[in-house]
Amino acid sequence: MVETEFVVRCSGRxxxxxxxFGAAIMGGIFTWVNQTYPLxxxxxxxxxxxxxxxxxxxxxxxxxxxYIDVDDEGITMHRGLFNKKTTYxxxxxxxNVQVHRSFWERLFMLGMLQIDTAGTNQKEIxxxxxxxxxxxxxxxxxxxxxxxx
Numbered sequence: 001m002v003e004t005e006f007v008v009r010c011s012g013r014x015x016x017x018x019x020x021f022g023a024a025i026m027g028g029i030f031t032w033v034n035q036t037y038p039l040x041x042x043x044x045x046x047x048x049x050x051x052x053x054x055x056x057x058x059x060x061x062x063x064x065x066x067y068i069d070v071d072d073e074g075i076t077m078h079r080g081l082f083n084k085k086t087t088y089x090x091x092x093x094x095x096n097v098q099v100h101r102s103f104w105e106r107l108f109m110l111g112m113l114q115i116d117t118a119g120t121n122q123k124e125i126x127x128x129x130x131x132x133x134x135x136x137x138x139x140x141x142x143x144x145x146x147x148x149x
Contacts, residue, residue: 008068008138010129013108015059024054068113068127069142075115077125089124091145093117099139101132111135115142 026048034041066079074090096116105111109132115125130138 003071004070005070005141006134006137007072008064008130010127010132011108011110012059012063012068012129014058014104014110014129015062015119016056017108018060019052019055022055023048025048061078061096063129068125068138069106070138072145075116075125075142077127087125089115091142093124094118094142094146097139097142097146101135103119106132109133113138 017020027045030039030041030044030048033039045056059093065081069075069076069078073089075094076089077087095118096114096117098114099111100114100115101111110129112128112131113125113135114123117124
């Protein structure tokens, strides 16, 4: 049985910020529209607050159910709450490892990982919102196993 070297989980930081920023924008729009057309602001603000909380909880759950196991033989990506999907990629099949960090991802110290394999046209593993320190550790580990084989 192969022991896991480390586990990488995605972060919900970007989704949390999007939810709060969206709530602030909606609140501002409702306040601005209320100057011309009277609206039930208490009801609308309550609706925005409920939607924001639901978005934050969904982002938290999504961040906790998607993770990558790294061991000596390969990488395993797990995702899904009700419909679970597991993708295993042995190091021998890895042809390319890509790390992307947009401006916003760098601002929140996050990044995206894509792993290509031999024999397919699509990315075998794609994971967003990985904290930068785990992303660097994961990329170094994959490159060391590829270079060592």
